[in-house]
Every structure is written in C-alpha cells, then in structure tokens.
Amino acid sequence: MSKEEIITRLAQSVIDGEPEDAVELAKQALDEGLDPLVCINQGLTAGINRVGELFASGEYFLPDLIIGGEAMKAALAVLEPALAGDQERQILGRVVLGTVRGDLHEIGKTLVGTMLTANGFLVTDIGIDKPAADFVSAAREANATLIGASALLTTTMPEQQKIVEELKEAGLRDQVRVMIGGAPITQGWADKIGADGYAEDAISAVALAKQLVGVPV
Template sequence: MSKEAMFKELSDAVITCKKDAVTAAVEKARGEGIPPAEIIEKGLAAGMNEVGVLFERGKLFLPHVMMAAGAMEAGVKLLEADLPKDAASKKLGVIVNGTVEGDVHDIGKSIVSTMLQSAGFEVHDIGRDVPLQDFIDKAKETNANMIGMSALMTTTLPGQKEVIEMLKEQGMRDKVKIMVGGAPATQNWADKIGADCYAENASEAVARAKELLL
C-alpha cells in the first residue's frame, strides 16, 4: 500500500468517525514505519480538516464533528508513545491557543493545538469564543512564551489586534510571541497589527512556533 493510500485510509476513517477504523489505520501506518508526525498531519489532521469543510458547508452537523474529533484523538493517543522522547520530556515552549471572542469556530484551532502538542510544545487550549483578557490571564498563569489566536470571521478578526494592544498596555508585549491564523487572516494582516507570525495551517503553525521559540 502506498503512503498516499495509507494517508487516505487514515483520513477516511476520521471522516466516518469510526474509532476502530482510525486505530487500525494508525497501527498499519506505524507498521510501515511512517513517522508519527506524518500520520497525524497527512492522515488524521487531513481528515479532520475535511470534516471542518463539510461542517462549514452544512453537509455535516456538530455531533458528527465531535465524534470525528474523538476518533482523531484516539489515533493521536496511540502515537504519543512514538513521538521523540526528548519532545515529551523537554518542553519546546508554552503556548496558549484559542479562538477569539464572538467566534465559535473550533476545528482548525483544535488541530493546531494537537499538532503543536505532538511537536513537543506545552499547549493550553482555552477553547472558542474566548474573552480577550482571558488570553493574557492564561499566558500569565502558565508563563507562556506564545499566544495563538484564531479568527474565522472578518468581524472577529479585530480581536487579534485588540489583544496585542492590551498586551502593550499591560506591559507584557515583549514577554510573549503572537501567532495569528484563521480564514480571513493573512501575512499582511499579521504585519499590520504587529503580530510575530501568521500560520495558514497546522503544519505551518508548528514550523513558525519552532522558528520563534527555539
């Protein structure tokens, strides 16, 4: 079975929400020696991304999304032991991640949190529709090196800018890096509001976090 076919099997298993199929596909991919990060990114996360797209289009409903997320988590859990031991024992950094206030989109942000965790970061996912001050309070509480903010609607995008302004007012801007993402966000937007980086997807988020924190 080719790598591509295996990634498709992993992805399809997540889309159909079948935990047994996900764990079986993960075991098969492991047996073929595919690195755990690739299994997560190109298989499980790809399937979850597709679930997100179908949900946005009204083809799937929330219970399906939650079941798919549960199936994906079961697959990720199986791989935790395979992730590099130094990644498990040595934290690469502490990241607070959430979707800004007024925005209830969760899937992309959850995938980013999972991928960052798998890469060895300590991630505090504070959910969706998060009051802006909560990002800062959580960063203080956890001594975070980075705050990740997702916004999936143009109306909630300004929340990312506000958090940066609030950090400046509270004398914390130089203590944390800021990563922004979400459908309406762009590199230009990140530059305009003074964020440290923009990530288009989960694998890019991991790469940017490593660049900034290592």
C-alpha cells in the same frame, strides 16, 4: 509483558491511533514500576515522531495525525502526574491557544492545538469566544511564550489586534509571541496589527511556532 514490550506497545498505540490502548498501557507501565519519563520519551514521543514521519512521507493523513495526538495526550494525562518532582517532560514551548471573542469556530483551532502537542509543545486550549484579557491571563498563568489566536470571521479579526495591545498593556509583550490564523487572515493583517506571525494552516503553524521559539524547523 516485559518493560521493553510495554514501551514498544505504547509507541505503537500512538502510531495506530488507539487512545484507549494508550491509557491502558500507561497505567500498566506505572503498575509495573516503569519510569514515566522513559515511557514518555521512548514510548509516546517515539510513537508521535513516527506518526510525523508517516505524515511527511504521504502515508498518513490528518485523521491519523489527530488520533495519534489524542492517544498521546490521553497517555500523558496518566503518566505526567506520576513524574518525580525533579522530572520534567522536555517541551519546545508553552502555548495558549483559543478562538477570539465573538467567534465560535473551533475545528481549525483545535487542529492546530493537536499538531502543536504532537510536535512537543505544551498547549493550553482556552476554547472559543474568548476575550483578549483571557488570552493574556492564561498566558501569564501558564508562563507561556506563545499565544495562538484564531478568527474565522471578518468581523472578529479586530479581536486579534486587541490581544497584541493587551499584552503590551500587561507588560508581557517581550515575553510572549503572538501567532494568528483563520480563513480571512493574511500576512498583511499580521503585520498591520503587530502580530509575530501568521500561519495559513495547521502544518505551517507548527513551523511558525518552532521558528518563534527559536527551534530549528
């Protein structure tokens, strides 16, 4: 297989949503001595951009998007460690994402994570049932500029407020923007607790994240 063909097929594996193929092609690319950054930019990113276009045009739906994102993540896990010391994948921002303490709901949060990843963000998903302190320490460790906090229960909403407060106490409030989401959440609640934004679904979460890091939507 020519180098061009490997890169084209990498893109196609993302468009087709085939994580196993993507991983195989990524390994093959490294074996053949391809530049991993070129594979990422011209293969994976081109593929996920095409997925995004197909979604926007109504041809693709969430499962296509999610599995495309999974294929991209799987191939990235192979390619990124192979980047040379001075190479870095271009990312829009670093995001720490999780579900707040006392809340075990996962699907919506993970969906947001995949959408952000597919749109060029580097996402650290800290999981579910996480206290405010974990969000703050993860943001510090990952040098993140964004925190995304999900709460699906009316009883766990106040935990989102704690994240904003603990960021202030840690002296990180100026560097880190906070976006919140979940079924009972409203813009009014975001305003009340001093969060930087609220998104009602995964698609608007991407637009919000871009806005918060100053990227044209």
